[in-house]
Amino acid sequence: MSVDTSVRGRAVGLFVLSGIFWGTGGLAGILLAGRAGLTPVAIAAFRLLSGGVLMLALARVCGERSRWSVTRELVIRAGSAGLLLAVFQAAYFAAAEATSVGLSTLTVMVSVTVMVTLGTALIERRPVPGQVAGAVVIAVLGLALLLGAKAGGGDRVEGAILALVSSAGFAVLTLDRRDLPLGVERISFTGTSFLAGGMLLLPAGLMAGMAVPLRADTLGVLLYLGLVPTALAYAAYFAGLEAGTRAAGVAVLLEPLTAALLGALLLAERLTAVQWAGAALVLASIVIQARPVRGGA
Numbered sequence: 001m002s003v004d005t006s007v008r009g010r011a012v013g014l015f016v017l018s019g020i021f022w023g024t025g026g027l028a029g030i031l032l033a034g035r036a037g038l039t040p041v042a043i044a045a046f047r048l049l050s051g052g053v054l055m056l057a058l059a060r061v062c063g064e065r066s067r068w069s070v071t072r073e074l075v076i077r078a079g080s081a082g083l084l085l086a087v088f089q090a091a092y093f094a095a096a097e098a099t100s101v102g103l104s105t106l107t108v109m110v111s112v113t114v115m116v117t118l119g120t121a122l123i124e125r126r127p128v129p130g131q132v133a134g135a136v137v138i139a140v141l142g143l144a145l146l147l148g149a150k151a152g153g154g155d156r157v158e159g160a161i162l163a164l165v166s167s168a169g170f171a172v173l174t175l176d177r178r179d180l181p182l183g184v185e186r187i188s189f190t191g192t193s194f195l196a197g198g199m200l201l202l203p204a205g206l207m208a209g210m211a212v213p214l215r216a217d218t219l220g221v222l223l224y225l226g227l228v229p230t231a232l233a234y235a236a237y238f239a240g241l242e243a244g245t246r247a248a249g250v251a252v253l254l255e256p257l258t259a260a261l262l263g264a265l266l267l268a269e270r271l272t273a274v275q276w277a278g279a280a281l282v283l284a285s286i287v288i289q290a291r292p293v294r295g296g297a
Contacts, residue, residue, distance in 0.1 A: 011240040011241075011242070011247055012240075012250060013240075014236040014237065014239050015236075015237065015240045015247055015248060015250040015251040015254075016250060016254060017232075017233075017236045018232075018233045018234065018236040018237035018240065018251045018254075019250060019251035019252070019253065019255050020254055021228050021229050021233035021236070022229050022233045022251065022254070022255040022258070023255045023256070023257065023258020023259045023261075023262060024224075024228060024229050024258065024259075024262065025047075025225065025228075025229030025230070025233070025255075025259075026259045026262075027259070027263070027266065028221055028224050028225040028228075028229060029043050029047075029225065031221045032046075032218070032221050032222060032225060035213070035215075035217060035218045035221065036211075036212050036213055036218050036222075037209075038208075038209070038210065038212070039209065040093035040097065041090065041093060041201060041204045041205050041208050042205040042208045042209060042210045043093075043225075044089040044090060044201055045198055045201040045202050045204070045205030045210065046198075046205070046210065046212075046225070046226070047089070047198075047225055047226060048085060048086070048089065048194045048195070048197045048198030048201060048230075049195065049198030049199075049202070049226075050222065050223070050225065050227075050230070051191075051194050051198075051225075051226045051227075051230030051231045051234070052191045052192065052194030052195035052196075052197075052198055053191070053226070054191075054226050054230070054231040055188075055190055055191030055194060055230075055231040055234070055235060056187075056188060056191035056192070056195075058187055058191070058231055058235060059185065059188040059191060062187060064185040064186075064187055064188050071181060073181050074181045077180075077181060077189075078189065078192045078193050079196055081173065081176075081189075081190075081193035081196070081197075082192075082193045082195070082196025082197035082199070083197065084169040084170070084173050084197075085169070085173070085193060085194060085196075085197035086197040086198075086200040086201050087165065087169040088166050088169035088170045088173070089166075089197070089201065090201060090204070091162045091163070091165040091166035091169065092104060092108055092162075092163070092166040094162045095107070095108070095159045095162035095163040095166060096159075098158045098162060099159030104159055104162070104163050104166075105256055106143055106144065106256075107159070107160055107163035107167070108163050108167050108170075109143055109255070109256055110139070110140050110143055110144075111163065111164055111167030111168075111171075112167045112171055112174075112249075112252050113136055113139055113140070113252055114136060115167055115168065115171035116171050116174050116248055116252075117133075117136050117249070119171060119174075119175045120175065123175060123177070131288060131291075132289070134288065135249070135285045135288040135289045136249070138281050138284055138285040139249065139253055139281070139282060139285035141278075141281055142253075142278045142279070142281025142282035142284070142285060143253070143256065143278065143282060144278065145277055145278025145281065146256060146257070146260055146275050146279050146281075146282060174248055186235075186238055186242070187238075187239075190234060190238050191231070194230070194234070237251055247289050249286075249289050250289050253282050253285060253286050253289075254286060256282070257279055257282050257283065257286075260279060261279070
């Protein structure tokens with residue numbers, strides 16, 4: 001096995017892990033909203049802040065010893081990443097409120113997959129391989145079948161614009177291949193960026209109300225939301241990006257697939273035959289993207 005194949009295999013494994021972890025975030029958010037009465041913006045602020053703190057703790061556990069020195073470059077990089085994270089989260093929840101969770105999720109996942117695919121081709125200055133293009137087409141069709149049944153009404157134009165803004169924020173984060181500032185390691189930097197994004201959302205969250213009942217179940221869900229679908233998921237995702245972005249769609253597509261399956265298993269949400277067909281197509285796209293691209297790209 002070549003070194004490139006080994007590195008790619010590790011990256012795909014990290015993307016699979018992050019996608020599965022992300023898929024549990026929706027269920028955690030539903031439980032937190034129901035038990036604590038929090039609004040989507042408050043949940044997003046809690047997620048970024050708690051995830052940032054836990055990610056910095058994870059960096060220590062993993063042995064990172066970043067030599068922090070507050071420089072102009074570090075402030076700009078962490079601040080811009082935090083702004084993109086805040087835009088991604090806030091715009092997504094606003095899109096869901098304008099239309100529905102299903103329609104906004106469908107728009108964001110399709111848009112991110114297409115944006116990252118085209119962005120990678122532009123950065124690498126090479127055409128999109130036929131295998132990758134085919135996987136994207138299959139993914140779009142599969143997501144439409146899987147999530148289309150959950151797409152409600154509302155202001156579709158406003159929701160679509162907000163979803164595209166959300167997608168752009170996440171796609172730019174994914175495509176950013178600049179080296180980190182000297183002495184700063186990946187998990188530490190990501191945790192700091194999450195804290196920056198959480199602070200940007202904090203005023204809106206406080207206005208909406210962020211009081212959490214001090215009960216074991218509520219605090220447990222809040223801890224889970226910050227740890228698994230946030231700190232661990234994003235740490236795995238950005239670690240996978242170190243090997244390139246071509247397989248990043250694996251994580252993006254596994255999120256709605258995992259969420260749909262968990263909804264069927266734990267929330268008694270029945271999947272129709274059309275939705276099962278969509279799930280099969282999404283899974284097929286994931287398998288295609290996980291394979292090495294023919295021609296060595």
